[in-house]
Amino acid sequence: MTAHTGPGPLRVVAAMSGGVDSAVAAARAVEAGHEVTGIHLALSRNPASYRSGARGCCTVEDANDARRAADVIGIPFYVWDLSERFHADVVEDFMDEYAAGRTPNPCLRCNEKIKFEAVLERSLALGFDAVATGHYAQLRRAGDGTVEMHRAEDHGKDQSYVLGVLDQRQLAHSLFPLGDTPKAKVRTEAAERGLLVADKPDSHDICFVADGDNAGWLREKLGERAPNDGGDIVDDATGEVLGRHDGTYGFTVGQRKGLRIGRPAPDGRPRFVLDIEPVSGTVTVGPHERLAVDRLTCTHPRWCGAAPGLLRGTVQLRAHGAELPAVVRVDGDRVEVELLEPAYGIAPGQTAVVYDGTRVVGSATIDRTGTAAGASPQEEQR
Known part of the structure; x- marks a missing residue:
């Protein structure tokens, strides 16, 4: 389960999103003999503005699912409100990066700043030893005593990429109980344990974009930061202005659809976004190669x-x-x-x-x- 070594059971905070993975991770931590307390993170200052239903990860429905799972497992359960910090460190960062013409990954930032910084620091301050999550990755103790993180056995579900921001101290106080188990077996185990989230769909997309329309969300949030006259969409080879746009935040390098150019390249091949220059508002497009x-x-x-x-x-x-x-x-x-x-x-x-x-x-x-x-x-x- 973990590379952590030491006498006796650990006092563990189990971060429970309301999904099947974190519920089974918490149950396994209990089964391993640890003293486990479940917590759910309230990350939205206005829960109705974030994803709802079975595809969310920080909604009111998810909090209720997490609480029911904790009751079945038989562990204490609390909700920790980290909405202000989440907004400052994850949501604002996401907007700032897009406004600067870059393409961020908010899940990495959430793991770095919220789940394994804010949550871990609070847990340690309260006397806990480790934080357990439902991430698919494996921890191993190296010969020199350091903790190594490795890919999960189930490479199709491996989440080590979004955990690549963790440092040695954070890894030393982390538990990933699912790293050696295929996802299908986790769902079977959840059903056998009587957890109602056994068949709950996995969360997708960005949790704070309520309808999954990233470009529309950015347009609403960043429209006031954009130049009033938008900018040009320019052909990479010829410099020809092919069209206009409302804001560079609606584009990312590699994008093919939604360019609204109105005509294909002379050779009939599709164009892709090659560069985004937020100061001038220029979006450069060209061939895939x-x-x-x-x-x-x-x-x-x-x-x-x-x-x-x-x-x-x-x-x-x-x-x-x-x-x-x-x-x-x-x-x-x-x-x-x-x-x-x-x-x-x-x-x-x-x-x-x-x-x-x-x-x-x-x-x-x-x-x-x-x-x-x-x-x-x-x-x-x-």
Whole structure:
């Protein structure tokens, strides 16, 4: 269950989202002999504005589901209101990043700032030893005593990417009871334990976007920050203005649909967003091959243990993306990634998570992209 070692059972806070994974994780923590208290995070200052129904993860319905699961398991249960901090550290960050022309991942930021910083700090202050969650990842104690995080046995459900922001101290006080179990078996186990969430659908998309329309949500929230006259959509090859838009926040690098250009390229092939320049409001579009990059410059690294210096391993650039072979060079807060095969549609603001085999080494935020042969559209525009 955990790499934590020590005498006797642990006092554990089980973060219960209201879904099947966190409920089974809490039950397993109890079964392992730990003294467990369930908590649900109230993250919305106005619950009606966040996702509702079975697809949410922080709604009133989810809080009720979590409470019922805690009752079945037989553990105390509390709701912790972290809505103000969530809004400041996750929602505002999400808006600021899009306003700056970058593409953030709010789930990583939530894990970093809320679940494994705010929750863990409060738990330790209250005398607890660890926080258990339903994430699919594995913890192992290395020979030198450090805690390593590895991919889950079920690679299809592996969530180590969104946990790549955790440092050694956070890992040492974490439990991931589901890391060695396929998701199908977790659902079966939930039903056998009498947990009503056994068949509850997994949560998807961004929890604070109520209808799943990210672009519409950003338009509503950021419209007042955008230039009154929007900006141009420009062809990468010719510089021709192909259309106008209301705000750069409605676009992300690699986007194909919703460009509203009105006509295809002369060769009939689709166009993709290659670059977003929020100051001028210019969105540059072009062919798919222009999305290829094999060089990344990253900042704000967070290492699960010691910084690697030089590593030949793999990187993952999206939550459900493939691993790409890479050479990673670290110099202080600057991380240079040489991809040994090209990646497509990679945007500044995304996170590169570094792996050595199945072990998560750490992560860094992509600041610039390019190619060994020449500059990327982002570099050319800037």
